Amino acid sequence: MEKKGLSPIIATLILVSVAVVLAVIIFIWARGFMTDQTLKFDRPIQNVCEDIQFSAEARLDNGELLVSVVNEASVPLYGVEVRKKSFASIEPLNDGAKQFSGSLNEGSDEEVSIDAGSEVESGDELLVVPIIVGESGNIKKSFTCDTGEEISVI
Amino acid sequence: MNKRGISPIVASVMLILITIAAGLIITQFVIPFVKNNLNRSTECLPFRGYLKFDESLEGNCYTEGKIFIVIKRGNFEKLSLEQGDKAIKDADIAGAQIALSSASETISLKIPSNEIFIKDSTSKESRLPAAGGIVKYETATNTNYNKAQIYVILSNGRVCESPSDEISLTPC
Numbered sequence: 001m002e003k004k005g006l007s008p009i010i011a012t013l014i015l016v017s018v019a020v021v022l023a024v025i026i027f028i029w030a031r032g033f034m035t036d037q038t039l040k041f042d043r044p045i046q047n048v049c050e051d052i053q054f055s056a057e058a059r060l061d062n063g064e065l066l067v068s069v070v071n072e073a074s075v076p077l078y079g080v081e082v083r084k085k086s087f088a089s090i091e092p093l094n095d096g097a098k099q100f101s102g103s104l105n106e107g108s109d110e111e112v113s114i115d116a117g118s119e120v121e122s123g124d125e126l127l128v129v130p131i132i133v134g135e136s137g138n139i140k141k142s143f144t145c146d147t148g149e150e151i152s153v154i
Numbered sequence: 155m156n157k158r159g160i161s162p163i164v165a166s167v168m169l170i171l172i173t174i175a176a177g178l179i180i181t182q183f184v185i186p187f188v189k190n191n192l193n194r195s196t197e198c199l200p201f202r203g204y205l206k207f208d209e210s211l212e213g214n215c216y217t218e219g220k221i222f223i224v225i226k227r228g229n230f231e232k233l234s235l236e237q238g239d240k241a242i243k244d245a246d247i248a249g250a251q252i253a254l255s256s257a258s259e260t261i262s263l264k265i266p267s268n269e270i271f272i273k274d275s276t277s278k279e280s281r282l283p284a285a286g287g288i289v290k291y292e293t294a295t296n297t298n299y300n301k302a303q304i305y306v307i308l309s310n311g312r313v314c315e316s317p318s319d320e321i322s323l324t325p326c
Contacts, residue, residue, distance in 0.1 A: 091287035
């Protein structure tokens, strides 16, 4: 009998290759829809927020709100977001998210300046919320914690 | 043997032309069509849980002629870091739709609108909280609605089908 067509080995190889290529295409396509969890210290970053301890003070100086922060725990702080508390809202100031000059490590302190304009007056209640940095895959992402330090403007 | 059918050269040329035509059709029509539909089916996903009812500020309750709702807005990255190509921004939503339900009826309110506004705001201000913020709203109604659901309205006007959050309303 005359032999025609592909050998079983070649046919199997082609089938396997097609299946692998399809699987890779579907994996790459589906990966775009999955939101990678942001991690810090190999933990979900929102859990790391519980370990943060810091103290803060706020004072007004010629329309500028100066917020000084002292990091009292081992989680480095990347920045802070300042929110104003009122009876019906707790909202970030327009210029409220500020980055420190570098990571603020345990025992370090830094003062950030916020252009508060007429948004803040002496005696107002503020919520200072820490911002930390984690990694999602190879991408660094900042994360604003849910809770923070309540202070009054001096 | 009689030669019949098309010559191998013509057959090859036809096959190549058909392949090129198929490629053009796929790149021009099929890929954009699939992309559009994929985008539509996934554009709401990042906003699941983005707007939530919050327990602070003593809200999510009804009293005589009024309902108070407290909404917390999530936030994405506040400070610029290395970002992916499809960075999602807080500006990608235009507002929210709140569905209030009782045993017999359901109504929908939109933020912003003149139906629901920030509590005690002098000019009946109606807007979403700033990213990361919490705001208490009030709306006038004679019905004691006992359930509220909140839906995200995207910047293209689409109201996401799945609620971002829901809560039972209790007497104040």
